[in-house]
Amino acid sequence: MGDNGSRRGAGRSPSMAQVAALAGVSHQTVSRVLNDASLVKEETRLRVLAAIEELGYRRNFAARLLATNRSRRIGMVTAHLGLHGPSMIALGVQEAGYAEGYDVSLVGLPEFSAEMLDNAVERLLDQAVEAIVVAVAHREAAEMTQSLQLSIPIVTVQGVLAGTPLSASIDQQAGAELAVGHLLDLGHRHVAHVAGPSDWVEAEQRRAGWRRAHEERGLLPGPELEGDWSPASGHRAGLLIADDPDVTAVFAGNDSMALGLLNALHGRGRRVPDDVSVVGFDDVPESAFYWPALTTVSQDFAELGRRALSLALAAVRGEDESTLDPIVPTLTVRRSTAAPAQPAG
Template identity: 85%
Template sequence: MGDNPTRPTATRSPSMAQVAARAGVSHQTVSRVLNDASLVKEETRLRVLAAIEELGYRRNYAARILATNRSRRIGMITAHLGLHGPSMIALGVQEAGYAEGYDVSLVGLPELSRAMLDNAVDRLSDQAVEAIVVAVAHRDAAEMVRSLRLAVPVVTVQGVVAGTPLAAGIDQELGAELAVGHLLDLGHRHVAHLAGPSDWVEAEQRRAGWRRAHELRGLLPGPELQGDWSPESGHRAGLRVADDPHVTAVFAGNDPMALGLLNALHARGRRVPDDVSVVGFDDVPEAAYYWPALTTVSQDFAALGRGALTLALAAVRGDHEATLDPVVPTLTVRASTAAPRD
């Protein structure tokens, strides 16, 4: 039986030599263009890029690493991607990497342990990443990261202390101060706090901001309630708040807990904000559609991602003491806060 004349035949990917021939330049010139060298004239560079596009050339990834000792790939380790903050941080780093011509390899940890962290590092090392961004806010994570022995630099985000080398973060304490200060400036005297998990650095930083806002005004804080970032924990706390007529305002450590709190207050007949004002933290996309629309702290995760990548690239260039100021959060005021009733 003869060959089917309509069957497509397999073709090999075009080579760098073919690109060079099409552009009328040397093999070395094509290599310089691919590696963003500054020695190539603009006219020549455009001609090479046109040949690459015309031929559909795709450079072999492994060959690029061997030729340049650069993978243009950043690794990222994170956990709790089901939560708004960690997922948005991961997205911010990925978008920043893309803008700078870097791929970002993400490894999500199902739980935080030294074994899991070591495994994630091994997986990223196999991909020849140039640096690793670690975004895990547990208190134990910082010590685990410091104990790692790596051949590439590590940048930390989430729960970092200002001025720490290779650490990018959002000023969590300031964000809490803005939220609680807003309530106190409305006339509330003692703001209750629904806190996040005690083993999260960011939860402790937000708690510190809650206390500081009172201290700056010479006031004592209201009661502290313990949550776990979930709406369920917010609902449980909300039932306690609803039974306490002395509580007129609550600062929730994140928006999902604020959602559960609102639900419990509504169920018990406490009106928001007439009877109790509520402020959250994170400004999740749904916050504007809570009932009532939630006053909350907004975090610029895109700026955080750019900062993390800036530090990673600085470290790749040899600056292992690079620092960045923390990203400044903002308060978005909506309908869930008002002055207390007389």
């Protein structure tokens, strides 16, 4: 095997020193080329780039950090990326980071545990991130995040509790109040609720909004059934709701549970919205194509990502840390809601 083959076949990645040797320049010149310095002659720059290409050199992150004292990298920890909300929050933060010229290192947790969250933070610190965005909705995660003592800023964007410093969020309670208020204003008197898991902050806040909408109108809420965000749990709840003739409207904690709920109601011969109106939460792309098209709460995840990055970068610059007012979601009204067929008692 020739010289090139031996270089490419080596077990270790080529170093900056090897690039310098092949190009016949100094280590500092290679560093200048990598940092786009204007002091390097074009002929020299092309020679260094050719050596980089020949060796298959990948710029060493630590070298970049030493040269600039800035990694231009934001860390992010999230969980349950198979769900719409967490995945869209992660996408929003990543897109906002790229727009600001920052790489985003994402650590996704399949499930939440304190140990997993702690390990994820350690992994990101090893990458010399300038700040960490935490998007884990469990109450324990929110409490643990607030207690972390790090030398870099931590921004919370999911599972935000009242008084959480350096946080950006969407007002889950306000969104639930919009959804339930819509049903009550149509003439329904007692709205049932299929709630998310009790240890999720968002589920707790949506439940609070469901109750608050009734309290504001001097009404008692309908029955509450707990789900786990899945269509299957919505279907199980829907079978119980379908057997209760007093239920004329349901607020599902997310669109996936609303999908299962609709299936159960159809299967039991309960017409939507003629017999039972249904509202979801999230406005997933498919919700407009449910049968019937789902009335649901829309969240601006792109704006949430921009706010999170803005907070993180402001904190990195040493500016005052603050908590932004929550983003107020909107209600998208479709065909799954209508006035009750007969005035509810």
